[in-house]
Amino acid sequence: METSEISVTTKYLTNEEKFKLEKQNSRMVSEFKANQIEADAKKYWDLFYKRNECRFFKDRHWTTREFTDILNDENNSEKRIIFEVGCGVGNFIFPLVEENFNFFIYACDLSPRAVSLVHQNPLYNTENMKVFQCDITDGDVFKAIQENKIDIVTLIFVLSAIHPDKYLSTLKILFKLLKPGGMLLFRDYGLYDMAQIRFKAGHKISDNFYMRQDCTRSYYFSIEFMQDLFTKSGFEVISNCYIHRRTINKKENIDVPRIFIQCKVMKPK
Incomplete structure (x- = not known):
């Protein structure tokens, strides 16, 4: 069973959680290692999809439920x-595609292997979609999509995997792609999510930014941080909140708190 609530405040940390977060600072990722995983980010995501193929992530049927007023x-x-x-x-x-929405879909991924798996899906159809490999942080996307072309950009559990130094420039690229009045839908990991607190020493790169065991990375966002970032990128912020979710299984004695951040922003008309 899952329960969830929307909030403009993050969670209250227990003393034990504060201790765990402080302990992460005792051994940080070295500058050499941090630079190496930044340079090889595409390689590590390609290895991720080589290991997991289509088995790791579940289909996101919840997207149209969470963003109903935009997508429907x-x-x-x-x-x-x-x-x-x-x-x-x-x-x-x-x-x-299965729900037969009236869309043409562009999509990109840093991993060539992920793009290849998309192309192999029986539902892939070049008449209503174009999927390509791209590093969204460097402007290559303009080779595939012209400015002021897109009605809706989705950025779901993606920005957290990018180095924070590139957040502002990345959002400015997406701003250029959107039509005036176009929307960007954002969902990602929220500050003090369970996964952040569980990181051990040796995994922290910088404030709220971590390296996983497989050398992919994850950032944990506050609503204040995203408000400032979207505003500096030129967007008008429509909504910006935390999604507090608990996965509860009384039979298995499981009660897992999760925190996500969800935003809707618009390129001014």
Whole structure:
């Protein structure tokens, strides 16, 4: 069973959680290692998809539920254009195809192997989608999509895997791709999520930024941080909140708290 609530405040840390977060500072990721995993980010995500293929992430049928007012626009009969950043193996785009929404979908991923797996899916159809390999942080995307082209950009559990130094420039690239009045939908890991607190010493790169065992990375966002970042990128912030979720199984004595951050922002008309 899952329960969830929306909030503008993050969780209250227990003394034990404060101790765990402080202990992470006792041994940080070395500058050499941090630079190496930044340089080889594409390689590590390719290895991730080599190991897991299509088995790791579940299809995101929840996206249209969480963003109903944006995606289920019954008053708009014109085909809209969506761009999914960090498509992985298609866990977002193929549920949309199955629901027969009136979209043309662009999607990209840093990993060539992930893109190849998308192309192998029986639902992949070049008439209503174009999926390509791209590093969204360096402007290569403009070779595939022109400015002011996109109605909706989705950035779901993607920005956290990018180095924080590149957040602002990445959002400015996405801002250019959107039409005036276009929306960016954002969901990612929230500050003090369970996964952040569980990191051991030796995994912290910088404030709220961590290296996983497989050398992929994860950042944990506050709503204040995202408010400032979106504003500096030129967006108008429509909503910006934490999603507090608990996965509860009384029979197995499991009660796992999760914190995500969810935002809707618009390129001004």
